[in-house]
Amino acid sequence: xxxxxxxxxxxxxxxxxxxxLPQVIFLALFHSKGSAWVNGTFLVLSESNLIxxxxxxxxxxxxxxxxxxxxxxxxxxxxxxxxxxxxxxRDEGDPVRSLGPRDKGAEYAPFSFRQVLEFLILLPxxxxxxVGVPIFLLATGYRAGPLxxxxxxxxxxxxxxxxxxxxxxxSRRWQYTWFGTMALILQLVPVxxxxxxxxxAAGSALWAVDLERAGHADEHVGTDDPDAPxxxxxxx
Numbered sequence: 001x002x003x004x005x006x007x008x009x010x011x012x013x014x015x016x017x018x019x020x021l022p023q024v025i026f027l028a029l030f031h032s033k034g035s036a037w038v039n040g041t042f043l044v045l046s047e048s049n050l051i052x053x054x055x056x057x058x059x060x061x062x063x064x065x066x067x068x069x070x071x072x073x074x075x076x077x078x079x080x081x082x083x084x085x086x087x088x089x090r091d092e093g094d095p096v097r098s099l100g101p102r103d104k105g106a107e108y109a110p111f112s113f114r115q116v117l118e119f120l121i122l123l124p125x126x127x128x129x130x131v132g133v134p135i136f137l138l139a140t141g142y143r144a145g146p147l148x149x150x151x152x153x154x155x156x157x158x159x160x161x162x163x164x165x166x167x168x169x170x171s172r173r174w175q176y177t178w179f180g181t182m183a184l185i186l187q188l189v190p191v192x193x194x195x196x197x198x199x200x201a202a203g204s205a206l207w208a209v210d211l212e213r214a215g216h217a218d219e220h221v222g223t224d225d226p227d228a229p230x231x232x233x234x235x236x
Contacts (some may be wrong), residue, residue, distance in 0.1 A: 004194050006063070012048040012190045020044050027127060035129045042133045043126040045188040050119060052193065052196035061194065065201035069151045071095040072205035078212050081155050106154075108201055109147045118143055141181025148183060148200065149176065152208040180208070 024040035031039060070082045075095040079088045088099030118140065125136040146167045153163050167176055186196035 004189055008048075008052050008194055009191045011051055012045070013045050015048045015051075019047070029112075031125050031129045037141065039126050039129070039133060042136075043123070044121060045190070046119075046126065046136070048190075049187045049193060050116070053187075061197050062108050063102065063106070064105045065197065066102060066151060067096065067202040068198055069108060069205040069208075070099055072202050073155075073209060073212075074098055076206070076209040078209055081208075081212055084155055084157065106151075108151050110150055112143070112147060115140075115143050115147065137181050137184055138177065141179075141184055142177045143179030143180065145176030145178070146182055148180060148204050149208070152204070152211070155208075167236060179204070 003153070020040060023043055024036050027036040027040050027043070030036075070086065072095070073082050074088055079090060079098075082088055082099075085103040085106070089098045089100065092098035122136050122139050125132045128135070146163070149167070153166070160168065167173065183196075183200045186200065187193045189196060195204065
């Protein structure tokens with residue numbers, strides 16, 4: 001974590017040094033003086049978050065997020081769900097140490113080119129005074145929320161159709177959007193963004209525990225064959 005935090009800080013500091021004032025000057029063409037500074041701050045933080053996500057999250061953090069997610073489920077007496085794809089030593093008192101080798105192709109959230117493309121397309125929303133930043137966060141959160149539940153979908157054996165039905169349920173569509181939005185807001189916090197990647201994994205696991213205890217996933221349950229997981233497609 002320490003090297004990643006240092007790299008995250010350096011990237012954010014570099015972007016603020018090199019691009020903050022030029023972007024504020026450009027935004028001032030559309031904004032009042034005060035809102036240009038505010039939107040410029042969110043714009044640079046969003047850009048640094050994108051760079052960090054592309055270069056570091058998928059390469060260094062994803063497997064750790066998988067272990068955190070699974071360990072939380074084990075600690076909350078949902079080991080049966082984890083055992084569908086990886087071994088769990090129930091005699092081990094430490095939830096992390098109880099986890100066996102990760103399942104083939106284990107990933108917390110798949111890398112989505114569509115999400116990156118939509119992020120770039122929606123980035124100019126930050127030019128809109130006052131309402132631009134909230135709309136940008138909600139619009140990107142709409143896509144990010146379901147992706148943060150990908151590990152749970154894998155554990156439940158959902159195929160593409162079942163994932164879409166589960167996410168688009170009226171009682172959950174807003175919840176996924178809000179969860180994704182809050183996760184993105186935390187990613188905008190300089191330096192601590194990588195720490196919040198781990199806390200977000202724990203939070204999504206606790207949400208999965210609630211879903212398991214309420215039995216909400218049973219009506220959508222798919223195949224439990226861990227050797228043939230449905231491939232990720234940019235559809236939710």
